[in-house]
Amino acid sequence: VKSMAERPQTAPGKSHLSTLRKLRAQRRLDRITTPSARKNAVVRDTHTYLTTKVDPIMSGAITYMLIEQPEKGKIIDVLLNYFTQLAAGITLTPTSKSTPTKTRSMDRLYMAKAMSPVFTKLMNMVLALRPENVEQYIIGCLNDMKLSGDYDIVEEVLNVEAVPTAPEVVEGEQVVTEETAATETVGSTEGDDVAMPAKMTILTLGLSLSGKTTMLKAIQGDPNPTPKPTVGFVPHALQLGSSVVTFYDLGGGDSIRDIWPNYYAETHGLIYVLDSSSDDMTFKDACSVFLESVSSPALAGKPCLLILNKKDLPSYRDTEEVLETLTLPPSCTICELTLHPQKTPSKSLDPEIDVNLSSLFNRIASDFSTISERVDNDVKEQLKKEEDEKKAKDKRVMKKSLNKAYSLNGFTPIDIFTPSDGYEFLAQEVGFMKAEELVEEGREVAELCGFQKIAMMLAAGMKEPVSKKKKRYEWSEIKEYIQECKAECERGEVDEEAFKDVEEGGVGGGGFDWGAV
Numbered sequence: 001v002k003s004m005a006e007r008p009q010t011a012p013g014k015s016h017l018s019t020l021r022k023l024r025a026q027r028r029l030d031r032i033t034t035p036s037a038r039k040n041a042v043v044r045d046t047h048t049y050l051t052t053k054v055d056p057i058m059s060g061a062i063t064y065m066l067i068e069q070p071e072k073g074k075i076i077d078v079l080l081n082y083f084t085q086l087a088a089g090i091t092l093t094p095t096s097k098s099t100p101t102k103t104r105s106m107d108r109l110y111m112a113k114a115m116s117p118v119f120t121k122l123m124n125m126v127l128a129l130r131p132e133n134v135e136q137y138i139i140g141c142l143n144d145m146k147l148s149g150d151y152d153i154v155e156e157v158l159n160v161e162a163v164p165t166a167p168e169v170v171e172g173e174q175v176v177t178e179e180t181a182a183t184e185t186v187g188s189t190e191g192d193d194v195a196m197p198a199k200m201t202i203l204t205l206g207l208s209l210s211g212k213t214t215m216l217k218a219i220q221g222d223p224n225p226t227p228k229p230t231v232g233f234v235p236h237a238l239q240l241g242s243s244v245v246t247f248y249d250l251g252g253g254d255s256i257r258d259i260w261p262n263y264y265a266e267t268h269g270l271i272y273v274l275d276s277s278s279d280d281m282t283f284k285d286a287c288s289v290f291l292e293s294v295s296s297p298a299l300a301g302k303p304c305l306l307i308l309n310k311k312d313l314p315s316y317r318d319t320e321e322v323l324e325t326l327t328l329p330p331s332c333t334i335c336e337l338t339l340h341p342q343k344t345p346s347k348s349l350d351p352e353i354d355v356n357l358s359s360l361f362n363r364i365a366s367d368f369s370t371i372s373e374r375v376d377n378d379v380k381e382q383l384k385k386e387e388d389e390k391k392a393k394d395k396r397v398m399k400k401s402l403n404k405a406y407s408l409n410g411f412t413p414i415d416i417f418t419p420s421d422g423y424e425f426l427a428q429e430v431g432f433m434k435a436e437e438l439v440e441e442g443r444e445v446a447e448l449c450g451f452q453k454i455a456m457m458l459a460a461g462m463k464e465p466v467s468k469k470k471k472r473y474e475w476s477e478i479k480e481y482i483q484e485c486k487a488e489c490e491r492g493e494v495d496e497e498a499f500k501d502v503e504e505g506g507v508g509g510g511g512f513d514w515g516a517v
Contacts, residue, residue, distance in 0.1 A: 054134060058119070060091065061086075062119065064092060064093075065078065065079065066115070075115075116221045117348075118145070120223075121145070122142075196240065197372070198243060199243070200244075200364055200365075201267045202268065203264070203267040204248060204270075204273070205260060205289075205293055206273035206274060206286070207289065208252040209252075209275065210273040210286065211273050211307075212252065213225070213227035213230055215271075215273065215309075218340065218349055219357070223341050223342070229251065230250065230252070231251050231253075232259070233248065233263070234249045235248055247271075257289065264296055264299045265378035265381070268302065268303075268364050269304065269363070269364045269371075270302060271305045271307060272290050272306050272307070273307045273339070274286050276308040276336075277311075278315075287326050290326070291327075294329055302374075304329070304332035304333070305334075305356055305360045306335075307335055307339070308334065309339050310343075311337065312338045312343045312344070316336075319336060335356045337352055339353065394458060398455060398482070399493075401455035402449070402455055404452055405449060405450025405451070406489070415453035415454065421451075422446045422449075422456065423435035423438055423443055425453070426438060430464045441476060442475050444479060445482065448483065459478050462478050
């Protein structure tokens, strides 16, 4: 599994047009920053050092190791011999295999599992001190790694004989391998090869500190992940042959779990990480949250993997004990793992992680057309639901504002402009500089709003929406909408929430839901 760029996703805050314009202008200014001369010099010197002294040495060593692929217990020795010969002016050539023209699946796994820890450590050491004689410095580092406790840590080598790989298929004179195929094939647990889709999205859930981010960091090659609790949503994209698997890492705190259902529709499968060593109350909460999630209409029936984490701890509950509390749905499998590499006996990634992830991927791939169609339909349904809820919320806010403008249903007038100030305010909200630029229908809209501030802001948002994806309404349509809202107010059709605001001292100020605008 090869790491790709991960990019935290954030959502902009909501405000009216003039405020957003100011914020955007400030952001543009903030982005126009010039790096200091010192920072430029550091970047330039580092790049020069890497390209002239490090890259030529390391690239040759990586190629040599990838072809030789020494067995467990020999990696440090083989590297030490390679650099010792290189320092003496001798460049070793591989003895076991001819130079490959393409990287195979097992080669990528070997690089990630066996080579990445030691080369990452060497590169960090080299960049920290920037020695003039790189070969001699690396020889010293390798000797130190043998003498210290690091020798066993970097000697975890994947048993490539146990890794199923897609056989080459000969079609006439052309050899079609996994690299030239349109989709990647991964050995399934049943022994059949399954064509992997170009993209998959996996939702990763669990309570705080259960090990979700630790797992995602570990499968990306981090030998000692120390993540902080996830706040909100962070995607992790991994390359699996020609397929891209995106994991949605969602925070597990009480306050953040409310956003989980927003991501159910667009995911093809689920991983739920459960700290099986936790205290009884936390364990029961985790089980309850799991059952609630997998029974959600947008997740029910999708392939699911339940990971019982932290089996290295004495208080760990095994599968049999967990299943006394949980009844797994048919679409869910369960496994016992230690997700933190340094907590395993070998001080490296638990190989069962790859086995169980591959099984989950294969289950998704084997029924991908059905799951993908369901995802498309669920996403459309969710978007429609969100749009309907947004319209209903906007209408509630408009009716509250009109109630304030016209002193209806027990509301007190608040934030009411004079006509001249109201015309100018609405003109500025839709992008004009002066009130005189506002067309007659626009002035009629301001009058229908009773020159109430929030009502005019909502009307301006309909005329000139912040998002280009939103519909842009004509003044005539806005007039009709406001007239409908006003008629409902005059008939006493006000939401219970609005009356609650009145009982608590009137709507406006702290009673107004600014998030709705």
